[in-house]
Amino acid sequence: MTNAPSSATARERDEQVASGSAYRAVIERLSKASVDKHWEPYRDIPWDDPEFLVDPEDPRWELPEVDRLGGHPWYRGRSPEERARIGLWRVATAMKIGLQFENLLKRGLLNYAYRLPNGSPEFRYVYHETIEEGHHGMMFQEFVNRTGMPIRGMPGPLSVIAQVAPWIPLISTELFFIFVLGGEDPIDHVQRRVLKDGRAHHPLEETIMRIHIAEEARHISFARHYLRNRVPRMPAHRRLLLGLVSPVILGVMARIMLAPPGAMIRRFRIPASVVAEVYLRDPGARQDIRDSIGKTRELCAEIGLINAVTRRVWQVMGIWEAPKGGGRPAPR
Numbered sequence: 641m642t643n644a645p646s647s648a649t650a651r652e653r654d655e656q657v658a659s660g661s662a663y664r665a666v667i668e669r670l671s672k673a674s675v676d677k678h679w680e681p682y683r684d685i686p687w688d689d690p691e692f693l694v695d696p697e698d699p700r701w702e703l704p705e706v707d708r709l710g711g712h713p714w715y716r717g718r719s720p721e722e723r724a725r726i727g728l729w730r731v732a733t734a735m736k737i738g739l740q741f742e743n744l745l746k747r748g749l750l751n752y753a754y755r756l757p758n759g760s761p762e763f764r765y766v767y768h769e770t771i772e773e774g775h776h777g778m779m780f781q782e783f784v785n786r787t788g789m790p791i792r793g794m795p796g797p798l799s800v801i802a803q804v805a806p807w808i809p810l811i812s813t814e815l816f817f818i819f820v821l822g823g824e825d826p827i828d829h830v831q832r833r834v835l836k837d838g839r840a841h842h843p844l845e846e847t848i849m850r851i852h853i854a855e856e857a858r859h860i861s862f863a864r865h866y867l868r869n870r871v872p873r874m875p876a877h878r879r880l881l882l883g884l885v886s887p888v889i890l891g892v893m894a895r896i897m898l899a900p901p902g903a904m905i906r907r908f909r910i911p912a913s914v915v916a917e918v919y920l921r922d923p924g925a926r927q928d929i930r931d932s933i934g935k936t937r938e939l940c941a942e943i944g945l946i947n948a949v950t951r952r953v954w955q956v957m958g959i960w961e962a963p964k965g966g967g968r969p970a971p972r
């Protein structure tokens with residue numbers, strides 16, 4: 641029989657042990673799920689099936705009218721073949737940027753795992769995640785290759801700056817998992833929205849997105865549980881610093897993930913006025929950026945990273961939105 645805690649301190653300690661073992665149980669469950677349910681791109685995707693071949697002029701690549709570029713008179717005025725090519729270019733660029741982000745992420749995860757002590761449940765999970773991300777990288781690159789288009793990922797200078805990301809875990813593992821969510825949440829947000837838009841998608845695009853969404857759900861869950869477990873126990877000054885840096889990282893990452901590809905703009909000679917109208921001046925574009933990191937913003941509020949001072953940074957980065965319903969957001 642367990643004795644009742646004799647003091648507030650003892651009760652606090654008991655609660656910490658309980659939440660510590662609940663955290664451990666989540667990590668072990670995620671590791672088991674990675675064994676039970678995972679995909680391999682060269683085993684589970686029928687790349688050479690005639691239905692899965694990529695034809696850049698397939699009308700299923702066309703952007704829908706509800707899309708801001710897809711609904712623009714300039715886009716509607718292109719030939720059907722060009723509309724399809726623009727749509728495919730955009731999907732392939734998102735995959736290329738996704739695989740570059742995941743490349744940085746894998747290196748960061750390995751830097752994190754390198755220093756983990758024996759018996760750490762995170763070690764096994766992080767290796768599962770790294771392996772899954774390895775599969776995603778191959779899957780995305782194979783798709784890009786099959787478009788036959790000269791797809792480029794992140795703009796060059798940004799790609800150079802991004803090389804610091806794998807080293808973030810050496811400074812702060814908490815900041816690293818904010819970076820992880822900063823990339824994974826917008827990709828997941830966009831992919832879920834595409835699958836729910838009720839249109840007929842190319843089976844290859846649909847298969848890749850379904851595999852990715854299923855495995856990313858575990859990665860996002862791990863990052864969120866890690867932060868929920870660690871951040872509330874950080875010393876106040878480090879938590880404040882994390883609270884100040886996080887919105888900067890999240891604001892930049894969301895824009896990298898959702899920005900229009902420069903190479904696409906040049907290739908299809910999309911007029912600057914159309915780009916400005918669709919991506920810069922349209923309030924819907926700003927709302928998209930805010931929505932794409934909505935879950936991470938709620939998590940940051942829940943774990944005490946948002947106060948009157950740090951909220952200003954969220955506002956300056958253009959990613960602030962008051963929690964729905966006013967009060968503290970419900971834990972997920």
Ligand SMILES: [Fe+2]
Pocket residue numbers: 742772773776852856
């Ligand atoms: Fe991934």
Ligand SMILES: [Fe+2]
Pocket residue numbers: 773824855856859860
């Ligand atoms: Fe992931």
